[in-house]
Amino acid sequence: MTAEKWSDDPKTDAGPIISSRVRLARNLRKYRFAPRLSPEAARAMIRDVAGAVRDAALPGGARLRMIDPRDLTESVRAALLEGHAVSPEFLSGGAYSPKALLLSDDESVGIMINEEDHIRMQAVTPGDDVDGAYAIADGVDDVIERGVEYAFEPDFGYLTACPTNAGTGMRASFMAHLPGLALTGQAANVLQSAAKFGITARGIYGEGTKPVGHIFQISNQVTTGKSEGAIIALLRNVTAEVTGREKAARKALFSGTNLADRIWRSYGILAYARRLGAEEAMEHLSDIRLGFEEGILNIARPKRPIYNLMINAQPGRVRARASGETTDAETDVSRAECLRSML
């Protein structure tokens, strides 16, 4: 674990929005879609994409490392997944093989090659900055397009293996910490009404997962029929509404002293526990993130952003730091140790 990931940026702690992300799906015209691509052709396709970015100047001076997922240890795979650098589908192997990953050192720019589409590139920015993320993703897209020909039809836009991604091929999202809505029981309602606008919300680790740590991914569901700019504007509006309700919910919560007590206890437990499960750790980290943001915890902040602690509390990261195989109980001990040392 080096200390220079995008998740180390204190902007991730500045408000309910932890980070912004833009993901673009692209395919190369001269190859079949991934489901029907032979291993030989996949290798050639990977070379084409890698060649397009190899010597190019990327936005923000990003340098991409080429990674073969088959070379990764189990704990590094889990750590990449927990850090949202890759999708579970990318690591699950199986159908589309071989694959490759181009990843910047701070993990803010990543290109998965031969996932469901030939190219899934993403750019992440810390805090509330979806425009910044789009600018980076768009820049990377331009670079690649200089070296390869995309599958693109004027009537449809970009073609994708699954039609639900066609058109812009774009998924823009915010990672939002919404303890106020969650603790007042309003989260489901508020997020369901977002669905009316084609905006969906799900737990931090993908569809169908529980929103651990009260963290939600809010993203556009629909990729066609609107320009990239219009989709981002809609996402931004809906998210502003959601975070406005989050703030109102917090105000209501703080009218008692119970929440302050809960937050301080969470701090005490994180600072002293000798064993912490991942889920419990996330609960407490959610509490203290809220506490620092709302000024309840009027003490020095940890050196790293809380979101970074959350990532580092995930099982894969904890195991990656421990040497050798560890049992669940040992992982809980390491997690507690790590969080204590970071607080």
Add this chain to the structure above:
Amino acid sequence: MTAEKWSDDPKTDAGPIISSRVRLARNLRKYRFAPRLSPEAARAMIRDVAGAVRDAALPGGARLRMIDPRDLTESVRAALLEGHAVSPEFLSGGAYSPKALLLSDDESVGIMINEEDHIRMQAVTPGDDVDGAYAIADGVDDVIERGVEYAFEPDFGYLTACPTNAGTGMRASFMAHLPGLALTGQAANVLQSAAKFGITARGIYGEGTKPVGHIFQISNQVTTGKSEGAIIALLRNVTAEVTGREKAARKALFSGTNLADRIWRSYGILAYARRLGAEEAMEHLSDIRLGFEEGILNIARPKRPIYNLMINAQPGRVRARASGETTDAETDVSRAECLRSML
């Protein structure tokens, strides 16, 4: 709350035995027993007893203050009760009236006058020192006996209002912290076998009360047919057996890391909670007392002994520190505040 009570002595933290206590019941020959004593006669009896100790040199240079329980505020009454300086019966008023209390500044020596017996004197020593407590109580007894004539029959010993106290009129006890036995579910068994020897164990706040904080009073049940020395020797033997089992139970508990985690979490909660109920506070204080004693909490001890914190966490003490009437919720806030500042 001044900082010079017997419960401030670090000896209370030295092992499972928090304190030792000897209580002697005595009656004056020339007055009827308390249940049949007129208020006028009670006043005269109180004067006789007070006169006997007024100018006398007491063991350890103790100086006794005369207190009329009717003058006490509710919170001071509760605080005396919680500190074991008086019995609930003494404060409940009712039948035997008037009453008086002679109490040393450190609360280690007390004489309740006109409780169930004319005189209930007690001496408390911090730690495992029942001989010391007996020496003090015996010395106070000698002083009083120089000024009054006790109801004493060579065949029975000292006469008391209730025959179960006659003979020696002595109740010797240890206050023992037994988290090992309690957490391994052995407490009831071990203490029941003590009963076979005429030794009883009950919760910290008297008969029938739950053993909050895993603190038990272990005392002789039988007051007649044995000398004071023999009763104390028996109590000491049974208690040595109990604390031996306590130590074995702790060893078993500490073989996992769960207990260490529990202890550290308790420390974290005490150090940071903004609201603490009395019962929860006692649980956590019990944990950290065990933790310091067993070297798990390898950090600086609080300035005051844990037992003293326990006493100060009781509702009456908390209210006594707060100014004016307080709600239960406010008391919980004050309790948390007080414990934080003491840790």
